[in-house]
């Protein structure tokens with residue numbers, strides 16, 4: 001076995017009502033917290049109120065930075081950093097979906113490191129440790145509370161920058177399934193498919209390890225058995241628990257073994273046409289897995305049992321394709337749009353997206369390497 005490394009947050013707190021432990025966890029890490037969140041949803045859902053109660057219970061100071069829009073940009077991070085410095089905050093708390101997490105990670109890093117956040121694009125090493133970060137997700141999809149990644153939009157260059165630094169891994173992740181029950185069905189399905197894509201892609205990734213694969217399998221098992229019920233029965237707590245735990249496992253797998261061609265192809269859909277990340281992955285996942293199947297049939301076959309497929313008597317090939325079919329069935333059962341045309345991507349846009357996906361770093365992790373941009377364009381066309 002080759003050398004492998006494995007990283008997860010120092011502490012993970014999981015369970016219904018665990019938001020109540022936030023104050024105690026945060027007070028172990030600092031004296032004044034900067035709470036990074038969006039403008040509306042955590043206020044409307046009551047999550048912010050619960051967090052504030054928990055902070056007041058331990059008498060820790062805090063200030064709220066609620067200026068985070070979807071797809072946070074360089075300006076948002078810089079404003080958040082200025083407030084943290086002015087208010088002398090020494091711990092950062094992320095409350096919300098992927099955008100709040102992305103912004104909070106970048107702010108926690110920028111406060112202790114010089115320059116602009118744009119200087120840290122890619123895997124640029126940070127000189128100093130970030131401020132400690134406590135991440136509390138209110139959606140079940142990105143797994144960002146257990147990853148070292150942050151995506152920040154650079155509005156000057158009109159690109160989405162991927163920042164990847166071990167220093168941006170949250171110190172503590174607090175996962176409370178109750179915070180996710182207010183998610184509407186479309187968002188539950190889209191974010192759930194993002195998580196399923198993390199789990200499946202990390203499992204077949206060229207960077208997969210036995211450690212990350214354990215997490216992928218657990219993620220696949222829970223997400224596949226519960227995504228449809230969580231989508232259509234919003235208050236089914238068992239399904240919500242499965243989804244939150246599953247997406248966390250998928251995030252850990254992604255953090256350690258990376259995603260592949262589905263993500264390489266979904267990112268241009270977000271960058272050029274503002275298609276939500278989870279929806280883009282959902283549309284692509286069945287088609288790309290069908291394309292991948294001949295290159296990783298043994299690995300796909302290993303997933304079959306976790307998906308609840310009866311595999312007795314099936315050949316490796318048939319097991320692999322039964323996984324592709326099962327993913328397609330879950331997608332067909334979802335309320336998500338079913339083609340690129342339906343989400344208003346013009347056919348003439350496919351060539352540019354294919355170029356971007358072909359040169360994207362995640363494509364290199366895919367078990368089957370497309371031989372040309374044309375091959376990627378054909379894949380987009382198959383879901384057009």
Ligand SMILES: [Fe+2]
Nearest residue numbers: 194198263277
């Ligand atoms: Fe993703």
